[in-house]
Amino acid sequence: MSGPLLKVRDLSVAFGPVQAVDGLSYHLHAGETLAIVGESGSGKSVSSMALLGLLPQRSARITQGEAIFEGQNLLRMSEREQRRIRGNRIAMIFQEPMTSLTPVLRIGQQLTEALTEHRGLSQRAARDKALEMLRLVDLSDPPRRMLQFPHELSGGMRQRVMIAMAMALEPDILIADEPTTALDVTVQAEILDLMRDVQARFGTAILLITHDMGVVAEMADRVVVMHRGKKVEEGPVKTIFNNPRADYTASLLAAVPRLGARSAEDGPRPIIAQPAQPGEVVLHAEGMCKQFAGRGSLFGRSSGTVAMKDVGFSVRAGETLALVGESGSGKSTSGRAVLRLLEIDSGRIALEGEDMRALSSRSLRKARRAMQMVFQDPFAALNPRISIGRLIAEPMLIHGIAQGSELDDRVAALLRRVGLEPDHMKRFAHEFSGGQRQRICIARALSVGPKLIVADEPTSALDVSVQAQVLELMLELQQTMGLAYLFISHDMAVVEEMAHRVAVMRQGRIVEMGPRRNVLDAPRHPYTGALLAAVPKPDPAALRQKLPRLNLKEIPMGSLVEVAPNHWVAQ
Amino acid sequence: MSAPAEPLAAEARVAPRRVLWALLRSPSGAVGLAIVLLLIVVALLAPAIAPYDPYRMASGPRLAAPSWDHWMGTDQLGRDVFSRVVYGSRLTLMIGTIAVGISLTAGLLLGLIAGYAGGWPERILMRLVDVVFSFTEIVIALACLAILGVGLINAMIAIGIASIPFYARITHSVVLVEKNKPYFEAAIAAGASHLRLIFLHLLPNVIPTLIVVGTLGVSTAVLAAAGLSFLGLGAQPPQPEWGFMLSSSRDLISRAPWMMIFPGLAIAITVLGFNLLGDGVREVLDPRQRAR
Numbered sequence: 001m002s003g004p005l006l007k008v009r010d011l012s013v014a015f016g017p018v019q020a021v022d023g024l025s026y027h028l029h030a031g032e033t034l035a036i037v038g039e040s041g042s043g044k045s046v047s048s049m050a051l052l053g054l055l056p057q058r059s060a061r062i063t064q065g066e067a068i069f070e071g072q073n074l075l076r077m078s079e080r081e082q083r084r085i086r087g088n089r090i091a092m093i094f095q096e097p098m099t100s101l102t103p104v105l106r107i108g109q110q111l112t113e114a115l116t117e118h119r120g121l122s123q124r125a126a127r128d129k130a131l132e133m134l135r136l137v138d139l140s141d142p143p144r145r146m147l148q149f150p151h152e153l154s155g156g157m158r159q160r161v162m163i164a165m166a167m168a169l170e171p172d173i174l175i176a177d178e179p180t181t182a183l184d185v186t187v188q189a190e191i192l193d194l195m196r197d198v199q200a201r202f203g204t205a206i207l208l209i210t211h212d213m214g215v216v217a218e219m220a221d222r223v224v225v226m227h228r229g230k231k232v233e234e235g236p237v238k239t240i241f242n243n244p245r246a247d248y249t250a251s252l253l254a255a256v257p258r259l260g261a262r263s264a265e266d267g268p269r270p271i272i273a274q275p276a277q278p279g280e281v282v283l284h285a286e287g288m289c290k291q292f293a294g295r296g297s298l299f300g301r302s303s304g305t306v307a308m309k310d311v312g313f314s315v316r317a318g319e320t321l322a323l324v325g326e327s328g329s330g331k332s333t334s335g336r337a338v339l340r341l342l343e344i345d346s347g348r349i350a351l352e353g354e355d356m357r358a359l360s361s362r363s364l365r366k367a368r369r370a371m372q373m374v375f376q377d378p379f380a381a382l383n384p385r386i387s388i389g390r391l392i393a394e395p396m397l398i399h400g401i402a403q404g405s406e407l408d409d410r411v412a413a414l415l416r417r418v419g420l421e422p423d424h425m426k427r428f429a430h431e432f433s434g435g436q437r438q439r440i441c442i443a444r445a446l447s448v449g450p451k452l453i454v455a456d457e458p459t460s461a462l463d464v465s466v467q468a469q470v471l472e473l474m475l476e477l478q479q480t481m482g483l484a485y486l487f488i489s490h491d492m493a494v495v496e497e498m499a500h501r502v503a504v505m506r507q508g509r510i511v512e513m514g515p516r517r518n519v520l521d522a523p524r525h526p527y528t529g530a531l532l533a534a535v536p537k538p539d540p541a542a543l544r545q546k547l548p549r550l551n552l553k554e555i556p557m558g559s560l561v562e563v564a565p566n567h568w569v570a571q
Numbered sequence: 572m573s574a575p576a577e578p579l580a581a582e583a584r585v586a587p588r589r590v591l592w593a594l595l596r597s598p599s600g601a602v603g604l605a606i607v608l609l610l611i612v613v614a615l616l617a618p619a620i621a622p623y624d625p626y627r628m629a630s631g632p633r634l635a636a637p638s639w640d641h642w643m644g645t646d647q648l649g650r651d652v653f654s655r656v657v658y659g660s661r662l663t664l665m666i667g668t669i670a671v672g673i674s675l676t677a678g679l680l681l682g683l684i685a686g687y688a689g690g691w692p693e694r695i696l697m698r699l700v701d702v703v704f705s706f707t708e709i710v711i712a713l714a715c716l717a718i719l720g721v722g723l724i725n726a727m728i729a730i731g732i733a734s735i736p737f738y739a740r741i742t743h744s745v746v747l748v749e750k751n752k753p754y755f756e757a758a759i760a761a762g763a764s765h766l767r768l769i770f771l772h773l774l775p776n777v778i779p780t781l782i783v784v785g786t787l788g789v790s791t792a793v794l795a796a797a798g799l800s801f802l803g804l805g806a807q808p809p810q811p812e813w814g815f816m817l818s819s820s821r822d823l824i825s826r827a828p829w830m831m832i833f834p835g836l837a838i839a840i841t842v843l844g845f846n847l848l849g850d851g852v853r854e855v856l857d858p859r860q861r862a863r
Contacts, residue, residue, distance in 0.1 A: 013769075117845050191654060260686040315620070336756075338761055341756055341759060341760060365763075365764065366762065368760060368761065368762035369762060371760075372760060372761070373757065373760045375753045375756070376753075376754060378751045380754060381753040381754050381757050382754055382757075383754040383755075383756075383775075383776070384773055384774070384776070385776055386771070386772075387776040394758070394761055394763070394771075395761040395762065398761060398762045398763055398767065399762060399765070442756070444757070444761070448761075448762075
């Protein structure tokens with residue numbers, strides 16, 4: 001084999017006084033996949049953007065280093081030379097397939113543009129090539145796709161188009177920056193398969209930037225682990241996973257939730273000596289239906305989308321029911337409907353036996369004491385202009401629980417309870433990290449002594465190490481206080497760690513519901529099986545079996561039937 | 572460009588002193604602030620600064636060119652133009668604050684209510700606002716003056732009323748954005764009452780935008796008032812209002828250009844000052860603006 005395709009040496013990038021990348025070196029060989037892993041702020045994205053000259057010019061500075069590609073230093077190139085390489089020899093695909101395609105141009109136009117520009121192909125030849133590429137990435141009906149606009153395609157289809165676009169010029173290097181992070185797990189599995197196929201066909205070297213250890217294990221030949229701008233470890237994927245040398249790598253791997261880790265146990269991991277056991281039913285919902293109104297016009301409305309159809313479940317004190325499903329499955333809608341943050345069309349919701357839908361708006365406000373919510377995005381869930389202390393105190397003030405110095409004491413105690421300092425009270429949300437903010441949200445939810453907490457993807461915006469801490473906090477709180485959790489998540493491994501029972505949702509319906517062990521270890525519904533099979537395992541030895549091909553039309557979506565004690569499956 | 576560091580601007584949300592500091596570090600903000608402060612000082616100290624009584628006729632010869640005794644010359648009645656311009660700053664500031672005060676308060680309330688309530692109240696209120704918005708502000712101001720009668724105070728009220736729709740629309744759009752953020756839903760889930768939601772959660776997030784728009788709005792109001800006075804519908808003789816001074820010098824433009832030049836300059840500088848200040852405040856309150 002000849003020398004490496006790309007040699008990066010001592011690359012350093014600074015944002016003002018902050019050193020984002022510090023002395024990073026690595027080699028990329030032809031045809032291999034090198035994964036750069038790290039948590040947010042590790043500099044993994046910045047280092048690859050520097051290669052293509054895509055750093056924001058006003059704030060970022062490449063302070064030293066070189067990146068040699070075909071004898072040329074990518075970092076010292078003129079804008080003109082960079083453009084010749086960008087897209088042509090080194091292509092990039094991004095995390096957000098929604099925003100990385102120009103919304104006002106047809107797919108075909110965007111695909112052929114690069115071909116006519118870089119390769120000087122005629123319109124006709126470019127069109128043929130584009131069609132061939134669309135066929136290659138497994139998109140149905142390529143001629144029609146060519147005429148469509150990006151918004152007419154789903155997220156997965158858009159990422160396929162991005163890959164087609166990147167590969168059309170047969171680049172030597174493909175930089176993939178979190179290519180599947182925004183996608184559902186089944187779609188992610190398909191895209192990863194596709195990337196591997198394409199790589200095998202063209203012999204492209206892939207520089208894969210990701211935070212997901214499962215994706216790394218599945219895709220990478222070699223791994224570079226980054227932490228705070230520095231490379232902490234580099235090696236073949238098996239060595240990194242099996243014998244990590246750096247402490248950081250080991251702790252990162254330990255924090256990754258692994259599907260199947262708790263398959264032998266019934267409940268979640270006990271955090272305290274005598275955890276509270278599931279007790280009385282706190283929440284009971286049945287027959288919830290919700291249809292979002294279609295676009296209204298002067299002449300009536302078109303029929304809308306069904307967000308929930310006949311959804312029902314119950315949660316006991318001290319118990320976690322996990323709602324899992326992909327985007328658009330109605331899991332968040334169900335969570336919000338339970339709290340009456342959204343009015344449902346029909347159905348019954350009872351909290352401790354009281355019919356929530358019958359309450360007047362005044363008594364509903366009072367009833368909200370018993371049910372609280374923790375949101376997905378802790379950055380947006382805290383009002384930026386109110387201090388943390390006042391935010392945590394607010395629910396207690398509203399419900400007249402405490403006042404004056406007693407209120408301050410309670411806020412301080414709550415902060416301590418979730419692992420923060422009482423003198424954080426005076427600060428504002430933007431002064432905290434993501435994990436701290438989620439702790440603040442939890443403290444706020446706890447302040448009124450709720451019975452039920454609806455947690456909507458509470459850790460999906462957090463890094464894995466922080467996720468592990470927040471999950472542990474939630475478990476500990478549940479086991480000491482006997483809280484009921486309605487835990488909404490798309491991450492099967494997290495669900496396995498948290499849940500007593502699991503309900504799988506698809507297209508607004510529950511397709512399978514039962515004790516966690518039954519549902520995750522011996523799924524009875526084909527869709528549950530497909531979801532589980534698609535989860536990438538953070539273990540390079542475990543080769544994922546070929547994805548089961550679901551015939552979407554034949555998935556049973558009917559009413560639930562009890563197949564085993566408390567185990568319900570749609571027929 | 573000496574752009575302040577990002578963190579500074581982000582923290583500016585919290586401490587007013589930092590806002591001021593960041594404002595001084597942005598070139599447009601510093602110049603704008605200087606002009607506006609100068610204007611305020613001049614208005615406050617008008618009696619001390621002005622060498623003559625602005626109303627006294629025959630302070631000097633009529634239509635005298637600028638000289639050591641009369642820095643900006645005298646008008647057709649022998650009044651000192653400099654003193655009149657100095658006193659005029661008081662009227663100008665009053666116009667700016669009162670007009671913007673009226674439109675800001677009313678627009679804010681309308682926008683908040685419409686945006687928060689949603690549904691039918693929103694539709695009705697905002698359609699009304701749209702109807703009014705479709706007329707030029709000056710036309711509405713003229714209509715108001717026709718009802719209220721001519722006069723400087725009435726002109727301020729008229730200008731205030733005329734720009735209510737503008738503020739209502741901006742508030743409404745900001746409220747719609749904020750209303751869909753999770754923190755708002757979190758407050759509902761906490762059991763917050765309508766008043767708490769509106770005044771504790773929405774209002775503080777709307778105000779920064781309105782401070783910017785309001786600052787920029789002062790210059791519009793000053794211009795509008797000058798225009799109305801120029802038409803003879805605002806300030807009445809002998810008030811030393813800049814727009815009115817312009818109009819009364821119209822016939823003498825070739826004989827005594829200073830009568831027109833200096834009030835005109837004063838208006839231009841004031842408008843420039845508030846515009847720069849508004850831009851500066853926007854830069855400080857919204858760090859994203861600078862990143863672009």
